Amino acid sequence: MLGVRSLLQREVVFCHPKGLHIRAAAMMVQKAHEIEHNWGTNIYIRNRYGREVPATALMALHSLNLKFGEKVTIVAKGSRVVEAVDCFDRLLQSDFSPKNSEEIEKMDNILEENALTSDTIFQSIADGLIVVNKKGCITMFNRAAEEITGFKSHEVIGEKIENIIPGIKMQNILRDGRDELGSKKVIGKSAVVTDITPIIINNEILGAVIVFQDILQIERLIDKLDEFKELKARIDLINEAVAKAEYLEEELKRTQKLDSAFEPIVGRSGRLQDALAIASKAAETHSTVLIRGESGTGKELIARAIHYASRRKDKPFVRVNCPAIPSPLLESELFGHEKGSFTGAIYQKLGRFELANGGTVFLDEIGEMNVEMQAKLLRILQEREFERVGGTQTIKVDVRVIAATNRNLEEMVKSGAFREDLYYRLNVVPIVLPPLRKRKEDIPDLAEHFLNKLSRELEKDVTAITRRAMKYLLGYDWPGNVRELENVIERAINLTDDNVIDIDDLPTYVTGISIEDKQFLVNPDSDGEIAPFEEYEKEIIKLALKKYKSFNAAGKALGLTHKTVAAKARKYGLLV
Numbered sequence: 187m188l189g190v191r192s193l194l195q196r197e198v199v200f201c202h203p204k205g206l207h208i209r210a211a212a213m214m215v216q217k218a219h220e221i222e223h224n225w226g227t228n229i230y231i232r233n234r235y236g237r238e239v240p241a242t243a244l245m246a247l248h249s250l251n252l253k254f255g256e257k258v259t260i261v262a263k264g265s266r267v268v269e270a271v272d273c274f275d276r277l278l279q280s281d282f283s284p285k286n287s288e289e290i291e292k293m294d295n296i297l298e299e300n301a302l303t304s305d306t307i308f309q310s311i312a313d314g315l316i317v318v319n320k321k322g323c324i325t326m327f328n329r330a331a332e333e334i335t336g337f338k339s340h341e342v343i344g345e346k347i348e349n350i351i352p353g354i355k356m357q358n359i360l361r362d363g364r365d366e367l368g369s370k371k372v373i374g375k376s377a378v379v380t381d382i383t384p385i386i387i388n389n390e391i392l393g394a395v396i397v398f399q400d401i402l403q404i405e406r407l408i409d410k411l412d413e414f415k416e417l418k419a420r421i422d423l424i425n426e427a428v429a430k431a432e433y434l435e436e437e438l439k440r441t442q443k444l445d446s447a448f449e450p451i452v453g454r455s456g457r458l459q460d461a462l463a464i465a466s467k468a469a470e471t472h473s474t475v476l477i478r479g480e481s482g483t484g485k486e487l488i489a490r491a492i493h494y495a496s497r498r499k500d501k502p503f504v505r506v507n508c509p510a511i512p513s514p515l516l517e518s519e520l521f522g523h524e525k526g527s528f529t530g531a532i533y534q535k536l537g538r539f540e541l542a543n544g545g546t547v548f549l550d551e552i553g554e555m556n557v558e559m560q561a562k563l564l565r566i567l568q569e570r571e572f573e574r575v576g577g578t579q580t581i582k583v584d585v586r587v588i589a590a591t592n593r594n595l596e597e598m599v600k601s602g603a604f605r606e607d608l609y610y611r612l613n614v615v616p617i618v619l620p621p622l623r624k625r626k627e628d629i630p631d632l633a634e635h636f637l638n639k640l641s642r643e644l645e646k647d648v649t650a651i652t653r654r655a656m657k658y659l660l661g662y663d664w665p666g667n668v669r670e671l672e673n674v675i676e677r678a679i680n681l682t683d684d685n686v687i688d689i690d691d692l693p694t695y696v697t698g699i700s701i702e703d704k705q706f707l708v709n710p711d712s713d714g715e716i717a718p719f720e721e722y723e724k725e726i727i728k729l730a731l732k733k734y735k736s737f738n739a740a741g742k743a744l745g746l747t748h749k750t751v752a753a754k755a756r757k758y759g760l761l762v
């Protein structure tokens with residue numbers, strides 16, 4: 187069992203006339219070891235500046251540099267602290283002379299051990315190290331110094347440093363006590379960079395230490411550093427490439443990894459692809475989705491894609507067009523009714539939520555639902571349960587709700603027309619479908635898609651849209667969005683007499699070209715007779731040049747090269 191640990195401090199006066207020399211310090215170390223061994227008590231010595239060192243550490247103790255008559259504090263930590271302090275006090279009052287040969291031997295051992303430790307440290311330092319005494323003679327020369335210079339320590343120890351390092355100003359350093367750092371010298375076989383530091387003890391310059399490194403070694407290190415920098419630059423490049431690849435992979439995922447249920451949705455615009463990426467993520471969950479967008483932007487199409495890409499795809503997708511169902515009937519449409527619950531309820535009827543069990547209910551135009559129904563809808567969203575109209579039994583269903591609206595629900599919440607709590611219940615995953623005029627780059631793909639789909643359905647062989655007709659499709663604002671584009675293409679397929687859709691197959695409100703203008707296009711002859719082809723050609727070239735002012739622009743509008751337009755203008759004498 188450990189004895190009680192306590193602490194005792196005592197201030198004493200250091201009495202040795204020569205101060206704390208190394209042999210006296212060795213005796214203190216020896217005594218401190220004895221006390222530690224006998225009583226388990228540690229001794230520390232604190233000088234008048236408050237610096238405290240363990241009394242077992244020779245060099246630390248010696249570095250306290252205690253002077254005759256100086257006050258010091260003996261600190262004892264452990265058990266039997268009184269005896270320990272008394273014992274150490276007695277030593278400090280003594281003349282520090284060993285009492286017998288055994289004490290001398292112990293002290294010598296401590297000094298030798300310490301000298302060996304210092305030497306090992308000195309030798310193992312990787313830089314060249316030379317120590318000179320106050321006369322400038324070499325007293326130490328480590329192994330690294332031997333390797334760098336090619337001298338052996340036994341050859342140089344005792345030599346004047348100037349004989350080994352030509353040009354060194356050692357006398358100045360030993361006189362002024364100032365460092366000389368970073369100067370180039372030649373020592374033996376090597377050019378080196380040296381740091382020379384004087385050894386000053388008690389304000390007396392006792393010698394100097396020269397630390398040096400081989401310049402070649404330094405250069406090699408610099409080369410290594412350069413190589414390392416190059417490597418790092420390459421790693422940075424690789425990291426950048428990896429980051430780019432990850433980004434592209436993400437982009438690819440965003441644009442390509444959509445479930446096949448999303449295939450019917452046409453359009454490459456970033457805005458549409460962003461909406462599809464969210465929709466595709468939503469398909470993986472059961473969360474409620476709110477699709478926003480103007481009429482005809484494809485809200486129902488997206489809702490279906492989410493359902494058919496989800497785990498519910500084998501269960502029903504049930505659409506409820508809220509405004510189409512008169513308010514009094516909406517509750518029974520959604521939740522069903524019991525037989526006889528109201529006049530005309532001659533059978534029990536299942537509501538859309540029950541029919542959709544396991545699948546998805548798509549509530550289209552949710553903004554049109556009255557506030558009373560909104561409260562009932564809130565309950566089913568929160569608890570997934572309801573009662574049929576006229577019924578008492580609570581029915582639980584597992585239904586994912588997708589709602590859609592083209593109304594500004596936030597404004598409706600503010601004006602009290604839409605319940606705020608329902609708004610938050612619905613707006614879990616919001617998807618915004620931009621109007622077609624904000625993603626016009628989708629128009630060519632959509633037009634081609636509808637052309638193929640509808641000409642097949644209408645059994646007509648219409649295969650293309652002229653460039654100029656496409657220009658008008660791109661220039662129009664499409665207030666009715668994709669639905670309107672679909673209708674325009676359907677109408678054009680019906681109207682065209684050949685297998686290409688041209689300007690005159692498009693409605694006037696799309697092209698802005700009046701009926702008269704179009705008649706002029708097909709019949710420049712006022713009496714209504716068909717004229718020779720060249721006359722039409724001449725008229726159309728004249729018209730295009732008048733409108734577009736250059737062969738280039740006219741050629742673009744007509745689908746001809748500027749050379750052809752110029753040749754025909756020349757032929758018909760249209761150049762003045």
Ligand SMILES: Nc1ncnc2c1ncn2[C@@H]1O[C@H](COP(=O)(O)OP(=O)(O)OP(=O)(O)O)[C@@H](O)[C@H]1O
Pocket residue numbers: 450451452453479480481482483484485486487488550592632635668669672
């Ligand atoms: N990106 C698209 N790709 C192919 N067809 C589309 C696309 N967007 C819309 N459509 C087609 O446009 C028509 C209108 O789409 P949909 O009914 O989904 O729009 P909506 O936003 O739900 O309209 P509303 O608000 O009037 O109900 C549909 O025939 C649909 O197939």
